[in-house]
Amino acid sequence: MxxxxxxxxxxxxxxxxxxxxxxxxxxxxxxxxxxxxxxxxxxxxGHGHAFGLKGMTDxxxxxxxxxxxxxxxLDAAKPQIAAIHQEAMQKMKTVMDSTLSxxxxxxxxxxxxxxxxxxxxxxxxxxxxxxxxxxxxx
Numbered sequence: 001m002x003x004x005x006x007x008x009x010x011x012x013x014x015x016x017x018x019x020x021x022x023x024x025x026x027x028x029x030x031x032x033x034x035x036x037x038x039x040x041x042x043x044x045x046g047h048g049h050a051f052g053l054k055g056m057t058d059x060x061x062x063x064x065x066x067x068x069x070x071x072x073x074l075d076a077a078k079p080q081i082a083a084i085h086q087e088a089m090q091k092m093k094t095v096m097d098s099t100l101s102x103x104x105x106x107x108x109x110x111x112x113x114x115x116x117x118x119x120x121x122x123x124x125x126x127x128x129x130x131x132x133x134x135x136x137x138x
Contacts, residue, residue, distance in 0.1 A: 053071050056062060
């Protein structure tokens with residue numbers, strides 16, 4: 001029973017970390033052939049691949065004329081997607097915080113310390129990702 005609870009908590013925390021950190025963010029991408037903040041095409045790993053001009057150009061073999069017409073449509077969608085992303089992240093955080101606050105009293109002192117360590121590591125990772133993202137944007 002004790003081992004099952006540990007495994008369930010670890011699974012919950014891991015799923016939350018993946019969910020919080022795994023959303024694809026949409027970044028401004030340059031026109032055809034341009035270099036963006038994360039390299040050619042403006043997209044690094046996990047950034048805009050599914051919804052960027054570079055990815056669409058490559059996958060759909062868009063002509064230069066099509067790229068010119070598609071780019072403003074993508075640009076117009078980015079603020080809406082960013083707002084949805086931000087709202088979803090906040091809701092996810094609220095649910096995770098509530099869930100962990102209910103689980104925490106069920107843990108012994110060692111388990112609580114491990115949970116604290118996991119949460120701290122996750123916060124540190126998220127902070128580092130944000131710092132890297134901000135540095136690349138400059």
